Amino acid sequence: MGSGATNVLLSRDAARVGGARVEVIATPETTDLDGSHTVVSVPARGATLVETHELSKQYSGGVLAVAGLSLTIRAGEVFGLLGPNGAGKTTFLRMLTGLIKPTSGTATVAGGSPGSPHSLAHVGAMIEAPAFWPYLSGRDNLRLLARYCRLPDTRVAAVLAEVAMTEHAHRPTGTYSTGMKQRLGVAAALLKDPALLILDEPTNGLDPQGMVEFRNLIKNLGTGDRTVLLSSHLLNEVEQICTRIGVIRRGKLVTEGTIDEIRGGTELIVRAQPADQARLVLEKTYGADHVSVRDGAFSLRVDMSQTATIAKSLVMSGIDVTELRPAERSLEDVFIELTGTEGGS
Amino acid sequence: MLAAVRAEWFKLVRRRALWVTIGLMVALAVGIEYFLVYIVATHPPAGAARAGAQLSALRTGLYPDSVIKKSLANASGLVGIFALIVGVLAQGSEYSWATVKTTLVQLPGRISIVGGQLASLAALALIMTLSLFIADAMASYVIATIDGNSAAWPSVIDLLKGIGAAWLILYFLTVLGFGLATAFRQSAMAIGLGLAYVLVIENLVFGLLVNLGDTFKQIQEWFPIANAGYLQDSFGRASGAVAAAVAGPPPVDAAHAVIVLALWLVGVAAVSATLVRTRDVT
Numbered sequence: 001m002g003s004g005a006t007n008v009l010l011s012r013d014a015a016r017v018g019g020a021r022v023e024v025i026a027t028p029e030t031t032d033l034d035g036s037h038t039v040v041s042v043p044a045r046g047a048t049l050v051e052t053h054e055l056s057k058q059y060s061g062g063v064l065a066v067a068g069l070s071l072t073i074r075a076g077e078v079f080g081l082l083g084p085n086g087a088g089k090t091t092f093l094r095m096l097t098g099l100i101k102p103t104s105g106t107a108t109v110a111g112g113s114p115g116s117p118h119s120l121a122h123v124g125a126m127i128e129a130p131a132f133w134p135y136l137s138g139r140d141n142l143r144l145l146a147r148y149c150r151l152p153d154t155r156v157a158a159v160l161a162e163v164a165m166t167e168h169a170h171r172p173t174g175t176y177s178t179g180m181k182q183r184l185g186v187a188a189a190l191l192k193d194p195a196l197l198i199l200d201e202p203t204n205g206l207d208p209q210g211m212v213e214f215r216n217l218i219k220n221l222g223t224g225d226r227t228v229l230l231s232s233h234l235l236n237e238v239e240q241i242c243t244r245i246g247v248i249r250r251g252k253l254v255t256e257g258t259i260d261e262i263r264g265g266t267e268l269i270v271r272a273q274p275a276d277q278a279r280l281v282l283e284k285t286y287g288a289d290h291v292s293v294r295d296g297a298f299s300l301r302v303d304m305s306q307t308a309t310i311a312k313s314l315v316m317s318g319i320d321v322t323e324l325r326p327a328e329r330s331l332e333d334v335f336i337e338l339t340g341t342e343g344g345s
Numbered sequence: 346m347l348a349a350v351r352a353e354w355f356k357l358v359r360r361r362a363l364w365v366t367i368g369l370m371v372a373l374a375v376g377i378e379y380f381l382v383y384i385v386a387t388h389p390p391a392g393a394a395r396a397g398a399q400l401s402a403l404r405t406g407l408y409p410d411s412v413i414k415k416s417l418a419n420a421s422g423l424v425g426i427f428a429l430i431v432g433v434l435a436q437g438s439e440y441s442w443a444t445v446k447t448t449l450v451q452l453p454g455r456i457s458i459v460g461g462q463l464a465s466l467a468a469l470a471l472i473m474t475l476s477l478f479i480a481d482a483m484a485s486y487v488i489a490t491i492d493g494n495s496a497a498w499p500s501v502i503d504l505l506k507g508i509g510a511a512w513l514i515l516y517f518l519t520v521l522g523f524g525l526a527t528a529f530r531q532s533a534m535a536i537g538l539g540l541a542y543v544l545v546i547e548n549l550v551f552g553l554l555v556n557l558g559d560t561f562k563q564i565q566e567w568f569p570i571a572n573a574g575y576l577q578d579s580f581g582r583a584s585g586a587v588a589a590a591v592a593g594p595p596p597v598d599a600a601h602a603v604i605v606l607a608l609w610l611v612g613v614a615a616v617s618a619t620l621v622r623t624r625d626v627t
Contacts, residue, residue, distance in 0.1 A: 059627075094625075094627070099449060099450065116454075120450060121452060127450070129443075132442070132444065140359065145352075149348070150452070
């Protein structure tokens with residue numbers, strides 16, 4: 001820590017140090033007494049930006065909201081945290097922003113402990129419904145937040161334009177519709193031009209048209225170097241926006257990967273004649289536990305790299321193979337499979 | 346911390362409800378403590394038991410030379426209640442609007458934010474104090490002029506001491522309201538309990554306990570509402586509607602009262618800061 005002096009995010013330059021790209025950001029913790037700035041590196045694209053290890057939160061009532069959640073999010077990703085209502089998504093995000101403290105486990109967010117000025121300097125967040133001072137206009141709400149962060153008012157105008165709210169910025173936020181509040185919430189999260197943008201169920205309460213507009217907005221925000229961590233229980237939303245997802249159930253991460261990885265799984269669909277002989281060959285080769293019949297076809301839980309071997313073994317046994325392809329499950333199928341009957345929509 | 350002070354002040358000065366509250370506070374203080382008392386003093390009810398000398402004292406107590414006593418009586422009474430409410434509103438609304446989470450994910454850190462809030466409230470308490478003194482001074486001048494008396498003002502030193510004492514009382518009550526709102530994370534409970542404590546609980550409890558022995562009198566000398574009264578009394582007791590009906594000099598001097606009030610102020614602020622720093626925001 002440098003000193004009590006604060007001088008935050010007024011400069012942001014990119015540089016190359018030892019071949020790796022780093023960003024130079026002035027934060028409170030890196031500002032020395034004389035006002036000079038120490039270089040702090042923000043992870044380059046692909047490097048770890050959020051890392052949690054066995055993170056847990058048990059509320060005083062005994063409810064275990066998050067149970068040993070370990071997760072890594074890399075810079076530049078649009079990461080979707082998917083889970084049914086009550087799965088622990090919001091609690092997890094609150095822990096990442098320092099709003100609540102974990103019962104156990106560790107977390108590092110943008111190189112600092114959650115909620116520390118060092119971490120918050122790189123994080124913009126909208127947790128649940130955005131909350132504003134209702135007697136202030138949209139612009140004054142952002143000006144207020146800019147003062148907390150020592151940002152110039154020009155930054156306010158820029159983020160208002162980015163979320164298409166300039167026209168309504170003079171009105172008190174108490175008169176805003178849900179969609180306008182959501183947009184202003186994103187604008188507030190963008191004020192610091194954060195490396196990590198955390199959005200918790202950002203389309204909640206929006207009408208279908210508003211949801212489409214909002215998704216496009218988030219997609220745009222996720223382009224470039226910015227990392228977006230988005231929580232949602234809306235499958236199509238996550239599918240459309242995110243590059244990688246983690247599915248959370250009862251506070252635990254049940255799977256994590258790209259959408260294709262998660263949706264594709266490790267199943268192969270095989271149609272072959274005669275079916276009895278084909279089944280014998282497949283069960284003998286891969287074990288009966290890995291073979292099931294669905295809609296007149298065999299479903300094999302095997303590594304995709306086995307595709308050619310399977311085809312060869314069937315043909316060599318004199319069996320005609322009419323179809324051999326990876327199973328294309330919808331994200332909804334996977335979600336239901338992973339989270340049981342808890343739903344999601 | 347400076348960033349948090351600027352932000353908190355930005356927020357406070359734009360909140361019309363606070364200025365309405367302060368305006369109402371000044372109007373009521375002047376209306377009740379000056380003009381209502383003046384009407385009673387100049388138009389006593391028929392058959393009133395008050396002797397002429399008492400009515401005369403009531404009337405001359407409204408003149409400019411008594412403005413410090415009157416303002417301090419107001420600060421310990423009606424205006425103090427408004428100060429408590431202002432403190433509650435400043436923090437309680439943050440919880441009811443859920444803006445506390447909006448604030449805490451910004452940069453300064455929790456302790457700096459509380460520091461900014463308390464510094465802004467200190468400035469607001471000073472504005473309340475000065476508004477009170479200015480309004481009281483104007484009212485006393487008007488009454489003296491109506492009565493055809495020349496306005497004899499207290500010395501500047503006494504005036505500054507009086508303003509300082511009134512500010513300390515009002516700032517303590519503001520911080521007490523802030524602390525209660527922080528503890529309960531809402532306004533309604535904080536206002537209810539705050540009013541009950543300031544108006545009833547401390548006085549009632551010690552009113553009963555002092556009958557059991559001098560030890561309780563000595564304990565009372567370390568409680569805030571009692572010391573607000575002692576500080577007020579150290580400038581002389583005012584005549585009027587809320588004048589203390591206690592005989593004899595205050596049991597402790599002004600320095601003691603200032604120290605005790607300051608200690609309570611710091612204590613409540615420290616507890617508030619600890620609560621904000623350590624508690625989860627759900």
